[in-house]
Amino acid sequence: MVKDLTGLAAAGAGLMLLAGPDVFAHPAHTKPVNHPFVVGFERFHGPLDDEDYLAEGGFLLLNELNCVACHAPSEALAADFPGVVATSLEGVGSRLRPVELELFVRNPRFAKRDTTMPSLFAGPDRDLNEVAALRAWLGSLVEEVPVHPLGEIESGRALYHRIGCVACHAPEPGYRPPGLPEEADIDLVGLPSVPMNLADHYGYGALVEFLLDPLRHRPSGRMPDFGLSPGEARDLAAYLKAGPDLVLPDDLVAALDLPAEEPDPALLAEGRRLFATKSCHACHAAPGEDAKALAAPAARPLSDLDPAAAGGCLSERPQGGPVPFYGLAEAQRSALVAALRRLPVRQPADPATALSSGMKRLNCHACHELGGVGGPEFAREPYFGTLLDADKGAETTERLPPVLDGVSGRIGNEGLRRILLDPGTAPKSRPGLATRMPRYPEALLAPLLRGLGSAGQEDPGAP
Ligand code: HEC
Ligand code: HEC
Ligand code: HEC
Ligand code: HEC
Secondary structure (H helix, E strand, O other): OOOOOHHHHHHHHHHHHHHOOOOOOOHHHOOOOOOOOOHHHHHHOOOOOOHHHHHHHHHHHHHHOOHHHHOOOOHHHHHHOOOOOOOOOOOHHHOOOHHHHHHHHHOHHHHOOOOOOOEOOOOOOOOHHHHHHHHHHHHOOOOOOOOOOOOOHHHHHHHHOOOOHHHOOOOOOOOOOOOOOOOOOOOOOOOOOOOOOOHHHOOHHHHHHHHHOHHHHOOOOOOOEOOOOHHHHHHHHHHHHHOOOOOOOOOHHHHHOOOOOOOOHHHHHHHHHHHHHOOHHHOOOOOOOOHHHOOOOOOOOHHHOOOOOOOOOOOOOOOEOOEOEOOOOHHHHHHHHHHHHHHHHOOOOOHHHHHHHHHHHOOHHHOOEEOOEEOOOHHHHHHOOEOOHHHHOOOHHHHOOOOOOOHHHHHHHHHHHHHHHOOOOOOOOOOOEOOOOOEOOHHHOHHHHHHHOOOOOOOOOOO
């Protein structure tokens, strides 16, 4: 077990100085943006977009920020705006300590500046007794976390920079993946990376469990499943927990797997009640409840929203009451306004549009180019390697995941189904790649199968 890499840590610190204060030395601490981070919007949309394209970005946000969970879309558009199922709160009391639960519920942006969870307690009228009740109830949602032996930091570090994590998350500045030719330069990445400051609070065991089955913990599928072995998940978790010094505290397991609070039954009951009355259930499945027994969140339908309204969810300041506060960036706000204005003339998406928004939502573009859009960012290409010693000779294009244009012609609709639904056992077009094609929730793949498949063959999107 590698427990102390002081020399490496010192090298890392030196690099940080060189690179300036904006570069954080560990992927778990990468510098966050100061608004809810929606990767497909961040990469493909901006303040200079023309009105039509801006509205497209806004439609993406209406779904990804889960506006549609409270403001229901019309029946005709419901299929285009399925919304997002947020993190499962099952076992959350075994992942986060009471104080972290309290802070996150009170002000999610305080704990994770770029989180997509809005605050329901940011307004002037907030009642901290309600937060305490929610904390107590969340703290009671415990599950047994299996004890995992500590993984190896250095193996986790190599794995993290080789199998595809860096397509979406930050690389460690200055780290050179094994097999990279000596003369190859490593540039700093330009696109923002998906942050990790929430998982930074998880206990080691809980983090291993999350990595082994991310789709169970986070049904949104934004964090896909890499089919990690328990050993790989432990190595990755050890690396992610080690932080910039690459050292694990000796009592890591004891320090983080904390006992739950002593529950007060009245407080628990109040927290459970608030889960529905504060609209937490708009985004989170109700642990231990029959979801149908809870009243739907009360807010007006999407088509009735006045984008110019003061005091709604687009406000720059927290409004209080039942109105959530997102802390939107100006570009996000203009995109949402453009989308709400365009809503009355919006037609249900055709297969090409559904494919394009599906690829943005699930961030397939982090690894794949399609129609000239996306593909790995240039500065991240060095992290896409091969399992073969031949890394040195391989052309860049052979080291990258395949461009998806014409894919159904190459592998057929059946091949498509296999690689998307069961990437672990599907035949490989690039058997030597170290980067893995990850698995996504099956329910979200139909528009992608349909859009990538070729007409004329059996519809790959059909169940
Ligand atoms: C947790 C539920 C919830 C979510 C999620 C939510 N809203 Fe709201 N929103 C409300 C409530 C409640 C109101 C105030 C009552 C009303 O007007 O429906 C409101 C009001 C508004 C208003 C003012 C409406 C008017 O005509 O006065 C706008 C605009 C709005 N929301 C847009 C959005 C957008 C855009 C998002 C996503 C970024 C969003 N909302 C997410 C609950 C929600
Ligand atoms: C296609 C993009 C993508 C890839 C590839 C990816 N992730 Fe993620 N990951 C995400 C997104 C998006 C989230 C945030 C999910 C959410 O909001 O619930 C996330 C969340 C996480 C979290 C929790 C972060 C937090 O603070 O809440 C961890 C830990 C994590 N990923 C580790 C990994 C590791 C390790 C790998 C490689 C095996 C990996 N990810 C590959 C997109 C990706
Ligand atoms: C508009 C959707 C939305 C609403 C409403 C919402 N959440 Fe969340 N919540 C999320 C998302 C998305 C995440 C994942 C955040 C991230 O990784 O940045 C999350 C994460 C969490 C977490 C962290 C879970 C973990 O295991 O990491 C807790 C705790 C939580 N929410 C509690 C609540 C409570 C309590 C309420 C009601 C007061 C609530 N949420 C309302 C979207 C929402
Ligand atoms: C972390 C990087 C990564 C992400 C994210 C990713 N893929 Fe892949 N994908 C791969 C790799 C690597 C392969 C090549 C697998 C092989 O043949 O060895 C692949 C193969 C494929 C193929 C087969 C291509 C061919 O020519 O054989 C399809 C189709 C595909 N991916 C679609 C998707 C879709 C759709 C998404 C988003 C839902 C997605 N991928 C997300 C890495 C990724």
